[in-house]
Amino acid sequence: MSPDPEQPRTRSQWLRLLAAVYAPTLLASIGFGAIIPLIAVQATALGASLGLAAFITGLSAIATMVFDLPAGTVAARLGERTSIVAACLLDAVVLVAVYFANSLPVLAVAVFVHGMTGAVFGLARQTYLTEAIPIRYRARGMSTLGGVFRIGYFLGPLTGSAILARGEIRDAFVFAAGASLLAAAVTLGLPALPSDRRNLLDADGQRPRTFAVLRRHRRSLLTVGVGCLGLMMIRSSRQVIIPLWADYNGVSPSMISLLFALSMAFDVLLFFPGGAIMDRFGRWWVSVPSMLVMSLGLVALPFTHSVEGIAVVASVLGLGNGVSSGIVMTLGADASPDFGRPQFLAGWRLLADTGQSLGPLIISGVTALFGLAVAAVVVGTLGCVGGGWLARWVPRTSGELAAFRPE
Structure with missing residues (x-):
């Protein structure tokens, strides 16, 4: 052990x-x-x-x-x-x-x-x-x-x-x-691991069951968990809309690859500083600003038509995504109970994966009806709403974080 x-x-x-x-x-x-x-x-x-x-x-x-x-x-x-x-x-x-x-x-x-x-x-x-x-x-x-x-x-x-x-x-x-x-x-x-949860039982002598665990901790899932769904929606939207918007504005495929690589560079460079900020100052100070930064970047995208302008937006989106690396897993870990932790995190990941699938679907539907520029604004606006939701529910101080953790 x-x-x-x-x-x-x-x-x-x-x-x-x-x-x-x-x-x-x-x-x-x-x-x-x-x-x-x-x-x-x-x-x-x-x-x-x-x-x-x-x-x-x-x-x-x-x-x-x-x-x-x-x-x-x-x-x-x-x-x-x-x-x-x-x-x-x-x-x-x-x-x-x-x-x-x-x-x-x-x-x-x-x-x-x-x-x-x-x-x-x-x-x-x-x-x-x-x-x-x-x-x-x-x-x-x-x-x-x-x-x-x-x-x-x-x-x-x-x-x-x-x-x-x-x-x-x-x-x-x-x-x-x-x-x-x-x-x-x-x-x-x-x-x-220091404990074997396979032998954990509740007060009634029952092993953890997925839906019972999710029902018991539904408040965390329906508050911060839903906020993380929105965050993942914004993240996946960025991967779709930047190449599409660049192509729409006549940017060459090779330059589109470079723009995407530029955005990814921030992902790789900023993941550890983001984690340090979360540990030192709290989860709120990464989750909320990063959500708003990426959302506002998407809203600003339709106003860019040059390679330089799109590169700036791609960099902003990469900045928001990179500094928030691991935030969804961190918040899920904070909210997870000792009893039924795998089952709870399974529900948390389902919310996150649902958000990741929603982004491209929303872009596809809105683009078909109103065009790509409107899709960027719609997704960005939804992201701003999600940022407000996270600001309401994510613990801001160490005391709030301690109260957020289940027994």
Whole structure:
């Protein structure tokens, strides 16, 4: 058994913990980041229409939402370490199957299964960090996790490009499978948590049940949780609307890539400062300003028509997103109870994933009816409302944060 997370650790214990927590995330995100841009390409190469290729690419997000709540049950029964290892191994199996079968149905199944395993992987690592890292370092731990994920998704496409320069598209799937296997191996080095929640019972001698846990803590979910849904909506909108608006204004594809890379640079550079601010001054001072900054950036986007103007807005959106890295996981960890923590965080992640799916859907619907400029203003306005919602419910002081935490 490992020592209590609030007790001091030695340097070697910290290094082992940090390596075993963050290395699997980095490896897995590099692997899947390498194939994300290639899924639609591989689907069309196997005979899919453009519409079907887009659907297959979206299967991962659909599967993640479907499996968010079951992932809490899996993590509670197997434990965090075993859940992560199992998710990585299953991921590796289906990715290798894509290479050998080289068929459209297998590709679709593999993308769907990856969404399922991603739900388990994400839930288990968040639950583990919540319990393993002291509260005074929690935001930095979560923001670093978000930053590592971003770094992996930045390096993954570069690696995929290098693989394609010497091989076929399906070779990238083998690389991703290898990355998942390495992630599973490194995860085996995770220290055991100080408590085994599989043996936790309530006053009536019952084990935690997902819907009972969510019902008991519905106030947190319907207040701060809904605010996080709005935050994720803004984040996902930014990824869609910047390339579309740049293309609408005649910006070349190569310059669009550079604009997106500029926005992503802030994501990578600002994740740790954001976590430090949250730990020192409070969650409110990152969640609310970042939400408002990104929302106002979207409202301002229709007034930009040059590369320079769009670059400024892309930078502002990257700034807001980067400094808020890990905020959704941090707030979820703060609100999570000891009894039924995996089940509660599963519901929290379902809200976040719902918000992530809503952004592109809103942009698509409003654009079809009124145009892209109106869509940017609508989403930005909704984000401002969400910022006000977060300002009302997110704890501002250490005393409010202590009261926010469930018993």
